[in-house]
Amino acid sequence: SQTIHQWPATLVQPVGSPLSLECTVEGTSNPNLYWYRQAAGRGLQLLFYSVGIGQISSEVPQNLSASRPQDRQFILSSKKLLLSDSGFYLCAWSRGFDQPQHFGDGTRLSIL
Amino acid sequence: QKEVEQDPGPLSVPEGAIVSLNCTYSNSAFQYFMWYRQYSRKGPELLMYTYSSGNKEDGRFTAQVDKSSKYISLFIRDSQPSDSATYLCAGTQGGSEKLVFGKGTKLTVNP
Numbered sequence: 001s002q003t004i005h006q007w008p009a010t011l012v013q014p015v016g017s018p019l020s021l022e023c024t025v026e027g028t029s030n031p032n033l034y035w036y037r038q039a040a041g042r043g044l045q046l047l048f049y050s051v052g053i054g055q056i057s058s059e060v061p062q063n064l065s066a067s068r069p070q071d072r073q074f075i076l077s078s079k080k081l082l083l084s085d086s087g088f089y090l091c092a093w094s095r096g097f098d099q100p101q102h103f104g105d106g107t108r109l110s111i112l
Numbered sequence: 113q114k115e116v117e118q119d120p121g122p123l124s125v126p127e128g129a130i131v132s133l134n135c136t137y138s139n140s141a142f143q144y145f146m147w148y149r150q151y152s153r154k155g156p157e158l159l160m161y162t163y164s165s166g167n168k169e170d171g172r173f174t175a176q177v178d179k180s181s182k183y184i185s186l187f188i189r190d191s192q193p194s195d196s197a198t199y200l201c202a203g204t205q206g207g208s209e210k211l212v213f214g215k216g217t218k219l220t221v222n223p
Contacts, residue, residue, distance in 0.1 A: 103155035
């Protein structure tokens, strides 16, 4: 069976500090991978998606970037965090665009 | 107009009740529809995945899609306190990377 891991579960960072969130998927190969942010009252916002190693598409221009160095590894980064980057970050995978997405348990990021 | 609209609730029902959760969508190209359950401080968990119009049943859960009225529903029979969560509906068109979510309905099932 397939599993998705995200870490850390909770993170508190000062404004201006860098960020690296990691997501890995097990039990499947060549998955589509996604990063979402979920803000209270605003629903799930797609940030980035990837259909293969090194292939990243950005949905929303912002202070964040994503990378896919390995088939089942997806990383969300920032060089300098802003207060507005606070939120609940979720990684997801799917077998294809018409297939359902499966989510990790997320990282709750607080910026001070 | 938002692409997927969902009543945020909260919705509170007694244990054993039949729960009806609903969404409307505006994009007539949507063909695939999903319902997710999200417990507090956890990621969304896929409950139901349907294609086009019709019904799909899985245990106590039934998903219904009416493309003519752009209306999707999730029914929960014999609701349990463990069903207390936020329920998210989502839709997408064929070949699109974008899954469009509603904002979720918070459900509480009281023992």
